[in-house]
Structures are given as C-alpha cells and as structure tokens.
Amino acid sequence: LRDMVAGEVPIRTLFENPTIAKLSEALGSLLQETAGASIEPVSREGHLPLSFAQQRLWFLDRLMPDSALYNIPSAMRLHGYLDIEAWNKSLQVLIQRHESLRTTFSHVEGQAVQIIHPYQEQSLRVIDLRELPADECEAETQRLAGIEAATPFNLSEGPLFRTTLIRISDQEAVFLFNMHHIIFDGWSIGIFIKEMRALYEAFVHGKEPVLADLTLQYADYAVWQRKWMEEDVLTQQLAYWKEKLIDAEPLLALPTDRPRPAVQSHMGAMYTITLPAELLAKLNMLSREEGSTLFMTLLAAFQTLLYRYSGQEDILVGSPVAGRNWEETESLIGFFINTLVLRTEMSGEPTFRDLLARVKETALEAYAHQDLP
Structure with missing residues (x-):
C-alpha cells in the first residue's frame, strides 16, 4: 500500500476499513501530503x-x-x-x-x-x-x-x-x-x-x-533513520509521547513477596502457561466482534489483572514492536525493535468491551507513533 500510494498508510486505516471495498475507497480519498522517503544504499566511506x-x-x-x-x-x-x-x-x-x-x-x-x-x-x-x-x-x-x-x-x-x-x-x-x-x-x-x-x-x-x-x-x-527523523516526524512523535505520558505513575505498586531492592538486579524468571484451545477460540471470536487484534484483547486482560492486584487506575505496560515497517528491512539481520508504552486509564468501572475499546485506541495511536526511540 505504501508503494502504491507513494506515502504512509496509517494502520488505523486498515482497522476502520476492514474490507477491500472500503479500503479502496479510503485509499482513493487518502491525500498524501508527503511521500515517505525510501531507504537507499549509502557509502561505506567515513563514519x-x-x-x-x-x-x-x-x-x-x-x-x-x-x-x-x-x-x-x-x-x-x-x-x-x-x-x-x-x-x-x-x-x-x-x-x-x-x-x-x-x-x-x-x-x-x-x-x-x-x-x-x-x-x-x-x-x-x-x-x-x-x-x-x-x-x-x-x-x-x-x-x-x-x-x-x-x-x-x-x-x-x-x-x-x-x-x-x-x-x-x-x-x-x-x-x-x-x-x-x-x-x-x-x-x-x-x-x-x-x-x-x-x-x-x-x-x-x-x-x-x-x-x-x-x-x-x-x-x-541507520543512516536513513537519522535523516528521516530530523524532519517533522521527530517533532510530531515527540509531541504525542510527551502528552501521552504526562503525569504517568513512575512505579506499579504490586503486592510482592519481597521488597523492591535499592538497585535493580535484573534477576528474573519466565512463567509459561498454555491457554486451552476452547478459551483461545472464544478470545479470537471476541477480538473479531470488537474489531481488535488478539494482542489487544490479551493486553486488556493483562492490564485488568494489574489493576486488580495494584488498585491503581493508571496502568502502563511496555511492549516491544518489531520496527520493520519497510519491506526492505524484513530480510535483514539487525536490531530494529522499539518499546512502546501502552497506557490505559481504568477509571469509571468500564465493562470489558469498553476497556477493550480504550486499549485498541491506545494501541493504534502508539503504532502510528512507534518510530520515536
């Protein structure tokens, strides 16, 4: 789509126009103010x-x-x-x-x-x-x-x-x-x-x-990213995240079995569970009904769990994003990922479907501003 319209197509466009017919209409009316600069090979001379x-x-x-x-x-x-x-x-x-x-x-x-x-x-x-x-x-x-x-x-x-x-x-x-x-x-x-x-x-x-x-x-x-982020992209994305993260809670107060150390040790472990196939099918069905991805639905459930344990209504979760938004980067070995802060306000006793709508909106906004390191 990026190649076809010579510019950025927000991922939100796919969610709001989930059929080929609707997507065609949206692309037809999508006026591109700036074409996305393509990545080009650069000289290996110099730094x-x-x-x-x-x-x-x-x-x-x-x-x-x-x-x-x-x-x-x-x-x-x-x-x-x-x-x-x-x-x-x-x-x-x-x-x-x-x-x-x-x-x-x-x-x-x-x-x-x-x-x-x-x-x-x-x-x-x-x-x-x-x-x-x-x-x-x-x-x-x-x-x-x-x-x-x-x-x-x-x-x-x-x-x-x-x-x-x-x-x-x-x-x-x-x-x-x-x-x-x-x-x-x-x-x-x-x-x-x-x-x-x-x-x-x-x-x-x-x-x-x-x-x-x-x-x-x-x-x-790397050279392309530096040049691309020098322009309006940096200003727009920085402004979004400054507003999104203003007055954010510095810590999530979870009840733990030992006190938080003065210096982070990075010693941890992984706990793996398997969801039953029947539950997974229901989660997929709910996701389709609400126009969300399975990731968004599971994130809403996870943030609900954190809210129940902590009592905090402002829940921030860090989530890695692949960062390979250009076709040319898909086959490269390298370090592309970024971490997005997905912040959800749990106040007002929302139903789970209402909460999922909030999480979906947060995720779509974050994806649209995912390039800021």
Whole structure:
C-alpha cells in the first residue's frame, strides 16, 4: 500500500476499513501530503552512525560494562546425521551476507560509530561429548549453554556473536548461537535459522544455495533513520509521547513477596502457561466482534489483572514492536525493535468491551507513533 500510494498508510486505516471495498475507497480519498522517503544504499566511506535503537544499547553498555544483560542466547537441537563441514560453510555465508554479523562499535570525538569489518572466517567451535553417558551428556550441555549465555560481549572488539556445536551422539547435536542485542533481535532469529537451513540443505546436496540478494544492509537503514527523523516526524512523535505520558505513575505498586531492592538486579524468571484451545477460540471470536487484534484483547486482560492486584487506575505496560515497517528491512539481520508504552486509564468501572475499546485506541495511536526511540 505504501508503494502504491507513494506515502504512509496509517494502520488505523486498515482497522476502520476492514474490507477491500472500503479500503479502496479510503485509499482513493487518502491525500498524501508527503511521500515517505525510501531507504537507499549509502557509502561505506567515513563514519557510519548508530541507529536510535543501537544508541540505546551503546549507552547502556557504557553505563554497565561487562554485562550479559543484552545477550540473546539461542539453541537448536539437531536430529539425524549432521555434516559439520556443510554446517560451518553455511555459517560463513551468513557472516559474509549480513554486515551486522561483522560489525563492532567505537566512538570518534564523543560520537558512537559502527565499524563494518571485511569478511574473515569465524570458525565454528565444536565440542564432542559423545563419550559421556547420556545423563551426564545432557547435564554438561546445559552447563555449557549456561556459561555461553552468561558470557558478556565487548562491543568495541567483537565479534558480537558466538557459535558452538555440541555433539551429543552420531545422530544428535545442539547448536548454540549467541548474539549481542545491538546487532540482533527476535525477528533476526527467524531469518538466521531460515537461511542457515536453506544454505545447509543446498550444500549437503551439492547444490548452489539460492537466497534473494540483499539490496540494503543495516547501516543503510541507520543512516536513513537519522535523516528521516530530523524532519517533522521527530517533532510530531515527540509531541504525542510527551502528552501521552504526562503525569504517568513512575512505579506499579504490586503486592510482592519481597521488597523492591535499592538497585535493580535484573534477576528474573519466565512463567509459561498454555491457554486451552476452547478459551483461545472464544478470545479470537471476541477480538473479531470488537474489531481488535488478539494482542489487544490479551493486553486488556493483562492490564485488568494489574489493576486488580495494584488498585491503581493508571496502568502502563511496555511492549516491544518489531520496527520493520519497510519491506526492505524484513530480510535483514539487525536490531530494529522499539518499546512502546501502552497506557490505559481504568477509571469509571468500564465493562470489558469498553476497556477493550480504550486499549485498541491506545494501541493504534502508539503504532502510528512507534518510530520515536
């Protein structure tokens, strides 16, 4: 739609015109005052700036050096015979293909810059545990994964990703890959796994891999974002968030089983639940009836829960957003995400449907102003 009308189409337009007929009418009357500037390749000569997202993490790394807080450790369990040479070759192609995997960060005259290094082979580390008994092997794999996850990265020296292949048996292996968040995000994990699989399958069968050419790299996006946000976009988005977050509660007073420490430790855990299929179907139905997404419906339920526990009527929830609003960025490994503050006023004893309408409006507004770091 952006390409067709040569400008921005607010996501609200899709919600308010949920059929092709209505959407066609809306687009026909949508007068674009400014066309969205497209992302173009830039010269690699001179200093390359960080994106706003990267600058956040650069600042935090300077504030808390030698921290593993922004590591993204992942693991794949591989079943069947593994051709280690083909797996390593696939990894090398990815390092060549995505500049983010060859980037480190420095500063020049007080300004942070990203440095893209020429490709050099980064050999796959292989650990062979096949001689160990099965239970010891699994325990050792978990131990090694834990050590890897907790080992910090040095942003200025790099590399900012590490890989380890643990051989458990002739028919099973675990592939650990760990990246610093400044070059990687959750979406990037999907790209990494998808391309590793495509490359490996090609090399194993003696074929040339076929991956679509990348017309842009992350640094091109970072330069574009800086220029784009210099214009009216920054003024408009900053004004929206200043108004939206005025007089916000600094803390959510939840009843907890221990006092809040003076210094945040970042020690936490994840609790996972599975909703029954019948409940999920009902939630989906309610979402459709109210013209909302399932995310909006679950967010309204979550904010209700926080309201019940805290008694506070002003509930703010931080939610990550992918930040890949341009088609050219969808296939890049890099750090695009932003965090949106979704603030809902719970006063007036609204029904759940009324509350969902508030949450939907809040979310749509936030999506329309999601570019401000």
